[in-house]
Amino acid sequence: MKNLIEITNLSKTYASGFQALKGVNLNISQGEILALLGPNGAGKTTLISTVCGIVNPSGGSVTVDGFDIIRDYRKTRSLIGLVPQELTTDAFETVWATVTFSRGLFGKSANPAYIEKVLKDLSLWDKKDSMIMALSGGMKRRVLIAKALSHEPSILFLDEPTAGVDVELRKDMWNVVRALQDTGVTIILTTHYIEEAEAIADRVGVIHNGEIILIENKSELMSKLGKKRMILDLTKAVNSIPPTLDKFGLDLSDDGMQLTYTYDTQAERTGITTLLSTLHSAGISFNDLNTTQSSLEDIFVNLVRDAS
Amino acid sequence: MNLYAVKAIYLFEMARTWRTLFQSIVSPVISTSLYFVVFGAAIGSxxxxxxxISYGSFIVPGLIMLSILMNSVSNASFSIYFPKFTGTVYELMSAPISSFEIILGYVGAAATKSIILGLIILATAGLFVPLQIAHPFWMLLFLVLTAVSFSLLGFIIGIWADNFEKLQIVPLLIVTPLVFLGGSFYSIDxxxxxWQKITLFNxxxxxxxGFRWSFYEINDVGVGLSLAMVLLFLGLCVATVWWIFKTGYRVKS
Known part of the structure; x- marks a missing residue:
């Protein structure tokens, strides 16, 4: 798949001296959903804002579909739709008027049929004549998405699209994002919610202190960095872990009824067989066993902690 | 040239005027008409x-100018300040639109509103005092140039202001006194x-x-000088706006 966006050595230092981006390199393929994870102040919004033309870069370059974002700004910006983090909408306009305005602003001739389709796809059609100030937060978020899609962009940036949105609406929004991907739109979203990245992203990037510290296919990331835990339910409580089991780094539950063994799925030897035979030799028996995979959240927390 | 964008901004701004018709048009027409009633019909006699020229007729060009200046500045400053205040300016900054096209849309709409307002006030004045327009072309030229120049000034103020107080300071504390002391109600003779010498700096x-000359062929300074000053002011505003967009002052970080 060809790279639709190529970010090379991108840096941004604000007038205050704060270095928000430190030589970011990132390629984004056509048609993918990329989730950018990162704590507050990591540089996610600065990165998006720079690609969209809102923030001037201090160094490096960005191309969109082969066009430079500064030299060919008309071409690149017409390919991009942006849904900002804040609910920044007009208050007194109707939904129809504000979405129609956005289409014109991005250089497209009026197309009421297309606007109607966008509003219907986003369940906004029955609100088309409502003033935006009368809408709920979730509906306003949809209006922002409709505005971003009004000029038929091939790239959509979603800056924390489900921040402050209830669970049901968040899942609705994920369905919208997946449906957009099906139509060929490339989607880049920033999020604090690990489950969001886990649920909809094809690739996950982690940005921290203005640097991309990891960029990986989600499934590969999960298997590469994922740790598994094996939990053994003991038949009778033990007071302490016998010294012969020290090398396994087991955790004993407070009630002495559960042993937890953490192992690396990618390791040559997981140590499970040896552990089970050592447990047998130590006279510790169990009546149940289950394993759990570490979540993207665990991976993210570990990465950011290590980077710090 | 992204003409669709210019049209979108222009129509969006004009729609705001029709939506707030009372505030945008009716209110300034009524308040200016009060001047005609008080200074024209009552005290003016x-x-x-x-x-x-009768005093009531004499003050008409000055009052139209006062209204145009105030409304050009406030319309244009508000139109760009409000998106900054609400955050919707992100859309403008991420759109495939040049600085010139942004200005064309916003300043064009603000100037249009002021010109419409000026013509309505002119028509209203005709109900209270006798009017003559000796040079209609020059009257319209001064009207348009002034509306455009002061809409540009308003745009600059809207970019510069980072709170509502600053938005009001220039129209209230600078523009209004300058117009009142610039011969709206009297001839500098x-x-x-x-004070005649000092007023020449206003x-x-x-x-x-210049505007009054186009009505009654009476003027405090030469018409050519008036036109030159309007064009100079227009040029200064254009240069300032160009600098703002070139540097990203108060627009881009």
């Missing part, structure tokens, strides 16, 4: 003619010599004088 004098 006891004031002697100036340059052979009526002032002591020293840019509003040249606007009002």
């Amino acid at each position: 006891r004031i002697s003619e100036i340059g052979g 009526m002032l002591p010599p020293i 840019p509003a004098l040249y606007l009002i004088s």
Whole structure:
């Protein structure tokens, strides 16, 4: 798949001296959903804002579909739709008027049929004549998405699209994002919610202190960095872990009824067989066993902690 | 040229005017009409003619200028400040639109509103005082140039302001006194010599004088000088706006 966006050595230092981006390199393929994870102040919004033309870069370059974002700004910006983090909408306009305005602003001739389709796809059609100030937060978020899609962009940036949105609406929004991907739109979203990245992203990037510290296919990331835990339910409580089991780094539950063994799925030897035979030799028996995979959240927390 | 964007901004701004018709049009027309009633019909009948023109008629060009200046500045400043205030300016900054096209849309709409307002006030004045327009072309030229220049000034103020107080400071504390002291209600011949000299530093004098000349062929300064001053002011505003967009001042970080 060809790279639709190529970010090379991108840096941004604000007038205050704060270095928000430190030589970011990132390629984004056509048609993918990329989730950018990162704590507050990591540089996610600065990165998006720079690609969209809102923030001037201090160094490096960005191309969109082969066009430079500064030299060919008309071409690149017409390919991009942006849904900002804040609910920044007009208050007194109707939904129809504000979405129609956005289409014109991005250089497209009026197309009421297309606007109607966008509003219907986003369940906004029955609100088309409502003033935006009368809408709920979730509906306003949809209006922002409709505005971003009004000029038929091939790239959509979603800056924390489900921040402050209830669970049901968040899942609705994920369905919208997946449906957009099906139509060929490339989607880049920033999020604090690990489950969001886990649920909809094809690739996950982690940005921290203005640097991309990891960029990986989600499934590969999960298997590469994922740790598994094996939990053994003991038949009778033990007071302490016998010294012969020290090398396994087991955790004993407070009630002495559960042993937890953490192992690396990618390791040559997981140590499970040896552990089970050592447990047998130590006279510790169990009546149940289950394993759990570490979540993207665990991976993210570990990465950011290590980077710090 | 992204003409669709220019049209979108222009129509969006004009729609705001029709939506707030009372505030945008009716209110300034009524308040200016009060001047005609008080100074034209009531007090004006006891004031002697100036340059052979009744006092009520004499003040019409100045009052139209006052209204145009105030409304051009406030319309244009508000139109760009409000998106900054609400955050919707992100859309403008991420759109495939040049600085010139942004200005064309916003300043074009603000100037259009002021011109419409000026013409309505002119028509309203005709109901209270006798009017003549000796040079309609020059009257329209001064009207348009002034509306555009001061809409540009308003745009600059809207970019510069980072709170509502700053948005109001220039129109209330600078523009209004300049217009009142720039010969709206009197000819500078009526002032002591020293004040005549000081008034020559007031840019509003040249606007009002040129505009009044187009009505009654009476003027405080030469028409050519008036036109030159309007064009100079327009040029200064264009240069400032160009600098703002070139540097990203208060627009881009």
